[in-house]
Amino acid sequence: MFWEDALVKERVTVVDIARAAGVSKSTVSLVLQGSPLVNEVTRAKVNATIRELGYVYNRSAANLRQSKSKIIGIVVNDLTNSFFAELAVGVDAVVQSAGFVQFLANTNEKIERQREVVASMREHGVSGLIISPARGTEAADLAPLVDSGIPVVLVVRDIADAGVSSLTSDNHAGAMAAVRHLIARGHRRIAFLGGFPDTVVFEARMRGYRDALLEARLDAADVLVIGSAPSRAGGVTAIEQAMMLADRPTAALCFNDAVAFGVCDGLRARRLEPGADFAVIGFDDVIEAKTAVPALTTVSVDPQGMGQRAAELLLKQINAGRAEAESIIGSVRLVVRQSCGAAIERRTREALS
Amino acid sequence: MFWEDALVKERVTVVDIARAAGVSKSTVSLVLQGSPLVNEVTRAKVNATIRELGYVYNRSAANLRQSKSKIIGIVVNDLTNSFFAELAVGVDAVVQSAGFVQFLANTNEKIERQREVVASMREHGVSGLIISPARGTEAADLAPLVDSGIPVVLVVRDIADAGVSSLTSDNHAGAMAAVRHLIARGHRRIAFLGGFPDTVVFEARMRGYRDALLEARLDAADVLVIGSAPSRAGGVTAIEQAMMLADRPTAALCFNDAVAFGVCDGLRARRLEPGADFAVIGFDDVIEAKTAVPALTTVSVDPQGMGQRAAELLLKQINAGRAEAESIIGSVRLVVRQSCGAAIERRTREALS
DNA sequence: ATTCATAATTGGAACGTTCCAAATCAGTCA
């Protein structure tokens, strides 16, 4: 074992570079920032010494001086859900290319946790924040952030009167499209399964479901909407409950894809084949939706693209200084695959003709 | 529209607090750090003014002064894979409780991207790094990090001679256990499906598979190991290829759960029921494994727990200054559920008796 | 030679903390 003395030597700074390259620290700083003011040959010399001495830029110092950072924060309420994981990679992709790095925190729907992480991010001087707020978050919770002029963009769940930008999807229209499709396929008893009833997303999707039913003068019975955790496990319990009903549904729109997968699982547990014996439609279009069997018919909100757009919106606001809050409602489209039984029906129809 | 003048006023700092509370900035600093040196009444007074003026601590400044931060970095190669998402939430949970915040970056297996994010994290002065290295990462890629004394813990994939701590799982033993189980259930033609053959994880699991076969004097034909992307889609293609074989397998150990789900999908596409007509075993035990139908038999590595342990190991090293590199090989256990057909066999056996 | 413009470089004062050494305070004891 050696004493590794080399490790103990102190950090190399711009003045070390300056001394070694025979210029002033100001010049080194200019080079670091890629300023066009410095002469090509000195720039080369400086860059050479930087490499040679193994200099690493100290962003803490820079942040302190300029009172701004190349950091953005992203806080989600459930990273375990593919939807949010994909959202995060979408964000990551664009912030990385912009030379930013992201703090990521998971709140697990705990509002206290959220308060802590947001405070911590503020102390670290994030330049902006993308947040999918935990259930029960109020405008007041975001106030300190927006008062201090930090751009915030809400994703997925909007908060009324928060005065910040938001990026949501057209949940109402998506749900309507899905239910209309089921009705067109001949279904008359359609359930709405999964999700926490006290969220604005649930509310919007459920309203879309109901409006489509009403439009077709169908029964929108309360027993047919069954809440649950918005997870695969929640889907299993929701479909079980639905199958207890005296007058069983023959199709369901699910709160999200995770629930839809759970519903398929629950169906199979009862020896029912999703897509053939029961139509199921999801919401989100997570990556597995395409490859699952049966492939999931779902309302595509493109989580990764949503993350990208959120990040772009945030960066725009950061660069613009203080920008107007804008609310974007992303459009959404029904992508018809196997799980709603459409393909099977087509096949039988073809066989008959 | 108002001109929101209030927003423009500059940041409040410790000297503002000091002035307002009638003490020196040193005292305020002491209070901030919870030092026992300060008198209770002044502490209270200071805390009051802090709240009153809406002070927010500037960690950039503190980091600069103390040349250390409360930031750790975590870089994963595919956040879209539930395994890594869960790993990340495990890490998040423990670092958050320790008052740290995490930079999270996704490399998408791009080694260039990885280089960039690691460099960026270094500039930001992370106190430690948890990394699941991208395919093809070499010890040399981590050298600058370890030379500068930043603790690093490798997760999932170890790198030979990197001189850093690592936390992997006993892939060889897990694979053996799984295959032994299949053999005990009467299977004789067992495939190994999915994964990139040039990774150490693949290598270890495949060796375990092979050793179990050899142990039982069974044929370990090369055609039965079929690589693919370690994803759901990869699983679909792998099983398709396996079913092309003249002498088809009746069971498969899959590289990971994502592949296993894909294999189930592919089986169903051919009207084969996983668990009844074909036994499949996964690897990882991601959260959906339990609720899927059929519930997935899999080798449990507890990704979230793994993230936690990795974070604990890292924090230990950070606190200890310079610690010995330790390699932990997490133990692993086969959790038998439905997809390997065990339950079904038991049922038929019971029916016969 | 002098002036002027332009290009390139530079010293030094910030930024908001922490931390050391030193100073002040309030008792206590001779």
Added chain:
DNA sequence: TGACTGATTTGGAACGTTCCAATTATGAAT
């Protein structure tokens, strides 16, 4: 009273950048 405690408090110099204003070098025009 004065010296001696222990408990609190406090200036001021760092930390590694950036940025302003000012300086020097270079060359062209007079």
